[in-house]
Amino acid sequence: MKRAAFAVLGWAVLAWACSGGPSALPPPTIVSVEPATLFVNTKDEDLTVRFNARYAVSVDYGEEKVNARTTGTGRVWVDEKEAAVTQFDATGVVVVTVPRGLGAGAHAVKLRLDDGREAVAEGALTLKPPGKDKEDDDPVVEVDEDAGILIAFDAGVEQSEVDAGTSQEDAGTAGDAGPNPEDPILEGDITGFTFDAIEGARTSRQSFTITVRAEGPRALHFDGSVELSSSRGKVTPTKIGPCDDGVCAAIITLDATEGPVQLFALDSYGVGGTSNSFMLNHSQ
Numbered sequence: 001m002k003r004a005a006f007a008v009l010g011w012a013v014l015a016w017a018c019s020g021g022p023s024a025l026p027p028p029t030i031v032s033v034e035p036a037t038l039f040v041n042t043k044d045e046d047l048t049v050r051f052n053a054r055y056a057v058s059v060d061y062g063e064e065k066v067n068a069r070t071t072g073t074g075r076v077w078v079d080e081k082e083a084a085v086t087q088f089d090a091t092g093v094v095v096v097t098v099p100r101g102l103g104a105g106a107h108a109v110k111l112r113l114d115d116g117r118e119a120v121a122e123g124a125l126t127l128k129p130p131g132k133d134k135e136d137d138d139p140v141v142e143v144d145e146d147a148g149i150l151i152a153f154d155a156g157v158e159q160s161e162v163d164a165g166t167s168q169e170d171a172g173t174a175g176d177a178g179p180n181p182e183d184p185i186l187e188g189d190i191t192g193f194t195f196d197a198i199e200g201a202r203t204s205r206q207s208f209t210i211t212v213r214a215e216g217p218r219a220l221h222f223d224g225s226v227e228l229s230s231s232r233g234k235v236t237p238t239k240i241g242p243c244d245d246g247v248c249a250a251i252i253t254l255d256a257t258e259g260p261v262q263l264f265a266l267d268s269y270g271v272g273g274t275s276n277s278f279m280l281n282h283s284q
C-alpha cells in the first residue's frame with residue numbers, strides 16, 4: 001500500500017489527522033505578544049500576536065493527496081475590547097491595532113479562530129501612564145550644588161571672614177525661599193502619589209470615596225489636580241482636584257464588568273501612583 005506524503009504547512013501549523021470537526025482539535029496557544037509594554041492610549045500602535053494552532057487534514061489514499069483545512073481568519077480582543085485585525089496569517093501570526101480607551105495595568109489578550117477555538121494569554125500586554133519612566137535630571141542638580149560651593153569659596157578669598165559669613169547666611173536664606181508654599185510646583189517636587197486603601201468590594205456605577213496623597217519634598221504644597229484612570233472600564237470623573245495640602249479626596253464611580261480593578265493617578269509631569277486591587281461587583 002502506498003503512503004501519502006504530508007506537506008509542512010508552517011512553523012506554527014501542525015498537521016492533525018482527524019475525522020471530526022473543530023471540537024476534536026486542541027485549542028491554539030499564544031506564543032508571544034509584541035510589544036509586551038506600551039503607553040496608555042498610544043495612537044494606532046500595532047500589536048503582533050504569534051500563536052501555534054493545529055488544523056484538520058484529510059487524506060485521500062487513492063489520489064495520494066493530503067488536504068489541509070486551515071482556518072483563514074481570526075479575531076483578537078484585549079480584555080473586553082476587540083482589536084482591529086490588519087493582518088492574519090493562519091501559520092501563526094496576527095497583527096492588530098491596539099484598542100483605544102484601555103487603562104494602565106496588565107491586560108489579557110484573547111485569540112479566537114474562525115472555527116471557534118480560543119486561546120487567552122493573561123497579562124500579556126502592560127499599559128503604563130505616559131511619562132512613567134521620566135527621571136529627574138541629575139546633572140543639573142550637581143551643577144547647582146557645585147555653583148553654590150564656588151560662590152562661597154570665592155567670597156571667602158576676596159572678602160573678610162565676616163563678609164564671607166554673611167554671604168553664606170544669605171545663600172541659606174535664598175535656599176529656604178525655594179520651597180515657599182506660594183512658589184509653583186516644579187518637576188521633581190512631587191515624586192509620586194499613594195491611595196488610601198480601598199477596602200472591600202465596590203459596585204459598578206455606584207459612587208464611593210477615594211483619597212489620593214502626594215509624596216515628595218513639596219507634597220504639603222501640592223494644590224493641583226490629578227488625572228484618574230482605571231485598569232478596566234471607565235472611571236468618572238477623570239480628573240480630581242484641586243488638592244488641599246497634598247491630599248486629594250473625591251467621590252467617583254466605576255463602570256466596568258465584575259472582577260478585580262485598580263485606579264491610577266497621574267499629574268501634569270507624568271508622576272503617578274496606583275491603588276490597591278479591589279473587587280468590583282455588578283450593579284443591582
